[in-house]
Amino acid sequence: MNTPLKILCIGNSFSQDATRYLEGVAAAGEQPVLARNLYIGGCSLERHADNLRHLAFEYEYQRDGEHLFTTIIPNRRRGVSIRMALEMDSWDVITVQQVSGLSGVYESYFPYLSEILRVIRSFRPKAEIRLHSTWAYETDSTHTDFARYGCSQQQMYEAIQDVTGRISSEFGLPVLPTGAFIQTLRSLPPFDYPNGGLSLCRDGFHLNEYGRYAAALIWYKALGGSVRDNGFAPEGTDPALLAVIREAADAFELPTEKGETV
Numbered sequence: 001m002n003t004p005l006k007i008l009c010i011g012n013s014f015s016q017d018a019t020r021y022l023e024g025v026a027a028a029g030e031q032p033v034l035a036r037n038l039y040i041g042g043c044s045l046e047r048h049a050d051n052l053r054h055l056a057f058e059y060e061y062q063r064d065g066e067h068l069f070t071t072i073i074p075n076r077r078r079g080v081s082i083r084m085a086l087e088m089d090s091w092d093v094i095t096v097q098q099v100s101g102l103s104g105v106y107e108s109y110f111p112y113l114s115e116i117l118r119v120i121r122s123f124r125p126k127a128e129i130r131l132h133s134t135w136a137y138e139t140d141s142t143h144t145d146f147a148r149y150g151c152s153q154q155q156m157y158e159a160i161q162d163v164t165g166r167i168s169s170e171f172g173l174p175v176l177p178t179g180a181f182i183q184t185l186r187s188l189p190p191f192d193y194p195n196g197g198l199s200l201c202r203d204g205f206h207l208n209e210y211g212r213y214a215a216a217l218i219w220y221k222a223l224g225g226s227v228r229d230n231g232f233a234p235e236g237t238d239p240a241l242l243a244v245i246r247e248a249a250d251a252f253e254l255p256t257e258k259g260e261t262v
Contacts (some may be wrong), residue, residue, distance in 0.1 A: 057081045
């Protein structure tokens with residue numbers, strides 16, 4: 001058995017979605033993964049940076065979307081700080097991301113991302129830091145931040161891709177391309193929601209089980225795993241639809257460190 005790749009996400013509900021099935025996918029592959037998510041719903045880079053400054057114990061410490069800290073202190077909803085989590089294990093990969101509604105707004109990353117990266121590198125200098133590129137909302141999403149992008153999925157997607165590429169290049173952060181892969185799936189008939197296909201979202205912006213499965217596959221591939229014959233299947237899902245996602249993930253071109261495809 002290979003040594004598990006240890007991943008810590010400094011995120012929110014979008015990293016919660018992306019890691020919901022990551023350990024399951026990894027368990028069905030050759031490279032095991034230990035994935036933990038620091039969760040505050042709707043948490044922006046500005047709030048993460050503020051929490052670091054004030055040593056705020058505000059985060060759920062999650063595995064597969066469930067809070068693990070309650071097993072240590074029962075009935076405690078939160079109780080973990082970023083610095084505490086950084087010290088809890090010898091992380092191989094640490095991910096950062098902007099809150100979904102601001103992911104396509106370049107100015108919103110500053111100065112907060114630099115502050116966060118400085119702390120990560122001081123605590124875990126050997127860890128690889130990756131930028132999680134999130135997805136655009138569903139075409140009929142009622143999320144209030146959708147108006148920032150003209151309530152256009154394509155406009156939101158393009159803005160996120162542009163900003164992701166710029167931030168990736170400027171900070172030297174490899175990208176976890178969840179958003180690009182979700183948009184690729186939306187171009188396929190089974191997931192062409194405006195034309196009768198299945199949405200990959202459960203509420204207009206968070207991913208459903210198929211979207212979460214897709215995110216886990218593309219993370220696993222980006223982290224060096226093979227997805228071609230991966231046998232993991234979330235409970236209650238259609239094997240035929242999973243096969244479409246798996247085939248698309250296998251064919252998907254991963255971005256380089258500067259946001260370009262290889």
